[in-house]
Each structure stands twice: as C-alpha cells, then as structure tokens.
Amino acid sequence: xxxxxxxxxxxxxxxxxxxxxxxxxxxxxxxxxxxxxxxxxxxxxxxxxxxxxxxxxxxxxxxxxxxxxxxxxxxxxxxxxxxxxxxxxxxxxxxxxxxxxxxxxxxxxxxxxxxxxxxxxxxxxxxxxxxxxxxxxxxxxxxxxxxxxxxxxxxxxxxxxxxxxxxxxxxxxxxxxxxxxxxxxxxxxxxxxxxxxxxx
Amino acid sequence: xxxxxxxxxxxxxxxxxxxxxxxxxxxxxxxxxxxxxxxxxxxxxxxxxxxxxxxxxxxxxxxxxxxxxxxxxxxxxxxxxxxxxxxxxxxxxxxxxxxxxxxxxxxxxxxxxxxxxxxxxxxxxxxxxxxxxxxxxxxxxxxxxxxxxxxxxxxxxxxxxxxxxxxxxxxxxxxxxxxxxxxxxxxxxxxxxxxxxxxx
Numbered sequence: 394x395x396x397x398x399x400x401x402x403x404x405x406x407x408x409x410x411x412x413x414x415x416x417x418x419x420x421x422x423x424x425x426x427x428x429x430x431x432x433x434x435x436x437x438x439x440x441x442x443x444x445x446x447x448x449x450x451x452x453x454x455x456x457x458x459x460x461x462x463x464x465x466x467x468x469x470x471x472x473x474x475x476x477x478x479x480x481x482x483x484x485x486x487x488x489x490x491x492x493x494x495x496x497x498x499x500x501x502x503x504x505x506x507x508x509x510x511x512x513x514x515x516x517x518x519x520x521x522x523x524x525x526x527x528x529x530x531x532x533x534x535x536x537x538x539x540x541x542x543x544x545x546x547x548x549x550x551x552x553x554x555x556x557x558x559x560x561x562x563x564x565x566x567x568x569x570x571x572x573x574x575x576x577x578x579x580x581x582x583x584x585x586x587x588x589x590x591x592x593x
Numbered sequence: 594x595x596x597x598x599x600x601x602x603x604x605x606x607x608x609x610x611x612x613x614x615x616x617x618x619x620x621x622x623x624x625x626x627x628x629x630x631x632x633x634x635x636x637x638x639x640x641x642x643x644x645x646x647x648x649x650x651x652x653x654x655x656x657x658x659x660x661x662x663x664x665x666x667x668x669x670x671x672x673x674x675x676x677x678x679x680x681x682x683x684x685x686x687x688x689x690x691x692x693x694x695x696x697x698x699x700x701x702x703x704x705x706x707x708x709x710x711x712x713x714x715x716x717x718x719x720x721x722x723x724x725x726x727x728x729x730x731x732x733x734x735x736x737x738x739x740x741x742x743x744x745x746x747x748x749x750x751x752x753x754x755x756x757x758x759x760x761x762x763x764x765x766x767x768x769x770x771x772x773x774x775x776x777x778x779x780x781x782x783x784x785x786x787x788x789x790x791x792x793x
C-alpha cells in the first residue's frame with residue numbers, strides 16, 4: 394500500500410472541506426451532492442472517499458473544525474490581561490463573520506441540520522457547550538480581576554452572550570437594516586452596561 | 594351556490610390552521626402532507642381546498658396570523674402607563690412561548706422556511722419589521738416618559754431586543770441548561786441595565 398505523507402493528507406482534507414463549504418454556502422447541504430464537492434475540489438470521488446465516507450461525515454468535520462477554532466481562539470484570549478476587552482474583540486469578530494454571507498449561510502445551515510439530524514445536533518451542541526464554558530471561564534476570571542461585575546453568575550452571563558451571538562446571526566439573516574459597524578458600538582454599550590454596570 | 598356563514602367559515606379556517614400547526618410542530622413542514630392536515634382537522638381535501646390552495650398557503654396564513662397577534666399585543670401594551678414594565682412582560686411571554694416545545698419547533702420551522710422560500714421569507718421579514726416598529730415605538734414613548742435612557746436610539750434598542758428574542762428561541766432549542774424561570778430574572782437584569790442604566 395502507498396504511504397501517504399501526513400502533511401499532504403491534512404492539506405487534501407482541508408481542500409475537500411473548503412470545497413464543501415463553498416458548495417454548502419451556495420446551495421445548502423441538501424442541494425449539494427458529493428459529486429459537486431469532488432468537482433469543486435478538483436478530485437475524483439474515489440479519492441474523496443479516502444477522506445470522508447459520505448456527505449454527512451464532511452458536515453460533521455466542518456462542525457468539529459469550527460469547534461476547534463473557537464477553542465483555539467479562547468485559549469489565546471484567556472492569556473490576555475484585559476479579559477473584558479477580549480470579550481468585546483470576540484463579539485466584533487462574531488459580527489464580522491456574520492457579515493460574511495457565505496459564513497452566515499453555512500452557520501444557519503448547520504443550525505438547521507442540527508435540528509434535523511441527531512448526530513450533527515450532538516456535535517453542534519458540544520460546540521455550544523464548549524463556547525459557553527470558554528465564556529464562563531473568561532467571565533469568572535474577569536470578575537476575579539475586577540473587570541466585570543462579580544455579582545453576576547458567570548454561567549448566566551455566558552448564556553446571554555451565547556443568546557446574543559445566536560441573535561446576531563439571525564438579525565444578519567433577516568434584517569437588512571442591521572448595520573454591522575453601527576451595531577458593533579451598540580453591542581459594546583449593551584455588554585458594558587450588562588457586565589460592568591459601574592463603568593457603563 | 595351555497596352561502597357560507599362567515600363566522601362558521603372563520604372557525605373552519607382556524608380549525609385547519611390549528612391542525613396544520615399540530616402536524617408541522619410534530620413533523621416539520623416538509624414531512625407534512627395536506628392529506629395529513631385534513632386527517633388531523635377531520636376534513637376532506639375538497640373542503641380544505643376551499644380555504645387554502647396548498648400547503649404553502651397554510652404556512653403563509655400561520656405566519657400572517659402570528660404577525661397580527663404580535664401587533665394586537667403591542668397595540669394594547671402601548672396604552673399602559675409603565676412601558677418598561679410592558680416590555681419586561683413581553684419578554685416573559687417570549688420565554689414562556691419558547692418553552693412550549695410545539696411553539697418553539699414551529700417558530701424554528703418558519704425561520705428555516707423563510708431562508709428557503711422567498712414568499713415565506715417576505716412574510717416573516719414583514720412580521721420582523723412590524724415587531725421592530727412596535728418595539729421602537731414602545732422605547733421612544735418610554736424615553737419621552739423618562740422610563741428608559743433617552744440617549745439610546747430606540748431603533749438600535751429595538752434591534753437588540755429582536756436579537757435577544759431570536760437568541761432566546763435558539764438557546765431553548767440547543768441548550769438544555771437554559772432554565773426559563775431563572776433566565777427570566779437574568780434577562781430583566783440585562784434589559785434594566787441596558788435600557789435604564791441609572792436604575793440598574
């Protein structure tokens with residue numbers, strides 16, 4: 394059997410995921426065939442099936458990668474001194490990602506698929522839990538440093554930040570009047586008043 | 594031609610919509626046939642088609658009814674003296690409706706269908722605009738009475754309340770740890786701090 398260079402293999406895997414993301418963002422999961430993903434990736438079906446058994450395995454890998462990226466982001470953010478500033482920076486990033494139509498469409502597809510398919514639902518729920526844990530840790534550490542209101546339960550704070558993230562994606566999908574640059578400032582005001590009322 | 598009593602006709606229409614809502618909440622739009630809606634309503638297809646030309650017309654009527662109910666709610670709420678209390682009462686209602694699994698499932702189905710079907714998307718967007726206008730009016734009137742911070746643009750306030758409503762429905766769909774009664778109080782704190790920072 395031919396030995397496959399692990400670096401090459403990882404690059405191929407990323408190439409397939411990028412092609413799948415492009416197809417899914419354009420057409421949605423259910424309107425995309427693995428043949429279309431192969432064409433987009435410039436790869437034969439036989440080759441693609443070395444990496445992913447089926448379309449659902451590709452969707453699952455995209456959701457898992459998303460979770461890993463979020464964790465990597467927070468691992469770095471939690472090293473900073475000003476954790477409240479890190480939270481505001483993360484929410485700016487959420488607004489910018491939501492403003493990317495392809496990213497937005499894919500996120501909404503994943504959310505909808507999570508409601509339809511139990512396995513994807515479990516992966517999406519695991520990402521959600523990991524995000525809330527990261528936000529919870531950030532708020533707890535920030536409270537210990539006097540950067541946010543210590544009387545607010547960090548788990549509750551994390552829940553409403555997660556609700557705001559969900560809401561941002563929905564607003565960007567349905568409300569053409571939602572101006573990202575303007576709303577960045579309103580969101581900063583909201584979070585400042587909510588999380589550090591003495592400073593707001 | 595037989596003349597139909599308008600009261601009876603309205604009652605029949607409601608009966609069909611209630612049956613459709615029951616089917617859609619259980620199975621989703623795409624897994625529900627008009628035959629199943631007829632069976633649930635105890636009605637023949639011929640009779641149902643006197644009221645609605647097809648399944649999409651039923652979905653559209655459900656979305657339009659939802660919009661009318663929201664407007665009726667705010668028409669009454671805007672007559673009250675304490676508009677901030679009315680807003681908190683509305684958000685309690687949102688949390689309670691979201692806690693009703695059938696209502697939650699139907700709302701998520703409508704949101705997903707609005708992304709897939711342009712006509713349903715337009716109806717859902719019209720409801721969203723009407724809700725934001727009602728919230729905008731409420732906040733503007735409340736600011737004039739000194740009940741909320743007048744320095745916050747009521748349109749921006751309305752946008753973030755709408756984002757929180759979206760977020761509540763998403764949280765209730767994905768986060769089993771989201772406890773409605775507990776989060777009612779956290780949301781009150783969030784809204785009080787955001788909208789009337791002097792009182793929070």
